[in-house]
Amino acid sequence: KQEVTQIPAALSVPEGENLVLNCSFTDSAIYNLQWFRQDPGKGLTSLLLIQSSQREQTSGRLNASLDKSSGRSTLYIAASQPGDSATYLCAGPSYNNAGNMLTFGGGTRLMVKP
Amino acid sequence: SAVISQKPSRDICQRGTSLTIQCQVDSQVTMMFWYRQQPGQSLTLIATANQGSEATYESGFVIDKFPISRPNLTFSTLTVSNMSPEDSSIYLCSVAPRGSEKLFFGSGTQLSVL
Numbered sequence: 204k205q206e207v208t209q210i211p212a213a214l215s216v217p218e219g220e221n222l223v224l225n226c227s228f229t230d231s232a233i234y235n236l237q238w239f240r241q242d243p244g245k246g247l248t249s250l251l252l253i254q255s256s257q258r259e260q261t262s263g264r265l266n267a268s269l270d271k272s273s274g275r276s277t278l279y280i281a282a283s284q285p286g287d288s289a290t291y292l293c294a295g296p297s298y299n300n301a302g303n304m305l306t307f308g309g310g311t312r313l314m315v316k317p
Numbered sequence: 318s319a320v321i322s323q324k325p326s327r328d329i330c331q332r333g334t335s336l337t338i339q340c341q342v343d344s345q346v347t348m349m350f351w352y353r354q355q356p357g358q359s360l361t362l363i364a365t366a367n368q369g370s371e372a373t374y375e376s377g378f379v380i381d382k383f384p385i386s387r388p389n390l391t392f393s394t395l396t397v398s399n400m401s402p403e404d405s406s407i408y409l410c411s412v413a414p415r416g417s418e419k420l421f422f423g424s425g426t427q428l429s430v431l
Contacts, residue, residue, distance in 0.1 A: 235418055237419065239422075244407065252419050294420070304365065305420055
């Protein structure tokens with residue numbers, strides 16, 4: 204069964220810093236990995252999805268990488284802003300009786316201070 | 318992409334009562350997923366709802382406690398039955414639209430049980 208771990212659990216940085224969020228997974232047969240953002244008390248917003256055939260995916264100031272051999276993905280946020288403050292979750296596919304599902308990491312709670 | 322309308326957005330309920338959460342999607346989808354997010358925790362899959370068949374529940378979740386309906390390809394409900402304070406969580410529905418590997422989420426239902 205897929206297990207997903209995120210480090211650090213919480214991170215506080217001053218505005219303008221570049222930062223890296225880490226995600227590790229146990230099943231290297233992963234065919235994609237997805238990064239989400241969650242604001243307090245809200246649902247999830249999909250940020251990036253990386254296919255197993257890709258090494259990187261970029262959207263604006265966000266860059267996600269995937270290394271299947273090491274079981275790791277990183278989310279790089281450039282020039283962080285207070286509006287980036289949220290919880291960031293990574294999720295990888297695993298299989299259940301219904302077919303497939305996503306297994307989520309515990310999330311990294313990011314605070315960007317003005 | 319998919320636009321998901323989930324309601325209610327929040328509710329405060331008394332112990333022993335039941336709450337039904339609705340999820341409406343703007344396109345037809347094969348599977349709809351119901352997740353629970355307990356305070357400070359990541360997401361855990363409750364069940365997968367397919368149209369025309371019984372939902373498939375994950376380990377630790379049972380139909381008597383979390384009955385699910387899926388009357389058509391755009392709508393589903395999750396009921397939290399005989400609630401106790403331990404059921405206080407955010408409940409989220411999600412879908413993977415046809416042709417997309419991304420998972421999209423509703424805005425969530427924040428449930429507090431007194």
